[in-house]
Structure formats: C-alpha cells, structure tokens
Amino acid sequence: MRLFGSLTSPYVRHCRIALLQAGVEHELVATDYAASARLSPTQRVPFLEDGDLRLTDSASILRHIREQQGQDFLPDIQDFDFFLLASTALDTTVNLFLLERDGIKPDACAYLQRQVDRIGSTLTELDARTRHHPERTRPLQSDALLRLGCFLGWALFRERLALGAHPALRELLEACEQQELFARTRPVV
Numbered sequence: 001m002r003l004f005g006s007l008t009s010p011y012v013r014h015c016r017i018a019l020l021q022a023g024v025e026h027e028l029v030a031t032d033y034a035a036s037a038r039l040s041p042t043q044r045v046p047f048l049e050d051g052d053l054r055l056t057d058s059a060s061i062l063r064h065i066r067e068q069q070g071q072d073f074l075p076d077i078q079d080f081d082f083f084l085l086a087s088t089a090l091d092t093t094v095n096l097f098l099l100e101r102d103g104i105k106p107d108a109c110a111y112l113q114r115q116v117d118r119i120g121s122t123l124t125e126l127d128a129r130t131r132h133h134p135e136r137t138r139p140l141q142s143d144a145l146l147r148l149g150c151f152l153g154w155a156l157f158r159e160r161l162a163l164g165a166h167p168a169l170r171e172l173l174e175a176c177e178q179q180e181l182f183a184r185t186r187p188v189v
C-alpha cells in the first residue's frame, strides 16, 4: 500500500496510526500541495493506492484498513456522528489556518466569523461527549476519539487552540499522547 501525505497532516496521522495498528506493510509517500494537485482530484492529502484501488479521503482509507482486518468502521451511529463532528471542527480549523497563511483573517467577512463560531460550538459539544465516552481512557480503540485526538494534537502544534475551557478534551489528548503509536506519529515540519 502507498499512503500519500505529509508528516504534519492530522488526517494522514490518523491513517498512519491505523496502518501501524494493522501491521500492514506500507510506504508513506511525502506529498506536497503541488504533488497532491497533480495526483488527486481533491488536491488534498491523504490519498491511497492499494493495487488497483485508489482512495481519496481519510474516511474511506480508514474504512479500507479496518475492514481488511475484519473490523467494522464506526458501526455505532453515535460514534459515527462523533467522528463527523470532530472532522467538521478539524476541516474548519484547517481552512481558517490555510486562509490566514494567505493573509485572510476571520474578520474579513461574516461567513469566516461563522467558521470561528462553528469551531467553538463543536468543541463545546465534543468536550461534553468525550466526558461520557466509554473508551476515553483507551482512545486509540475508537476511530471517533482518535480523529479528535489527531485534530487536537495538530491544533496545538499549529497554535490554533487552547484547551483551558475544555478539560475533557485536554484529558483525551493526554491519554492519546501516552500511546506509543500516537507519540511515534507526532507532527513534524
């Protein structure tokens, strides 16, 4: 299998952890914006090649890896919703980060301000849901919690968030960081 991505992307990190958990032989192909624009219709990373199969999103990649191991991917509807909520917060935070790199700040228009508000309200909800999640002390056992852990790790690495107001999220990230595979895939520039 060839996973195309960067060492900073939280979506790629999630896939890398799943591949390591599965013990699947794979190659991580370093892919920058120019290469992803040439090689993937989404112009994003990650994307995956496995023989004739090409997948263009971390969710389908994760499902493929889990199913190859005989596991269901997010079979519980509440966990699936948790995963999507964390992904929405992550997508929004990444978009604002990339816009700011191009000099556009959230005060530029009402729509961007709504993105900031969306991140705040999803984090509040995720904090509440994490507090009661049965796997919160074993976060690498759940793709929902692992998605959130990868998001939080990236957001702190890029200094996009502070977790002072979200104690359950802080504890979740600490629980993730104690896991060897999470530590091994820490973002590096």
Ligand SMILES: N[C@@H](CCC(=O)N[C@@H](CS)C(=O)NCC(=O)O)C(=O)O
Pocket: 008, 009, 010, 011, 036, 043, 044, 045, 046, 056, 057, 058, 059, 094, 098
């Ligand atoms: N829904 C996609 C999102 C992937 C994504 O946003 N990747 C970022 C890297 S962290 C990217 O490649 N962004 C480039 C861009 O938006 O131009 C997934 O889950 O794989």
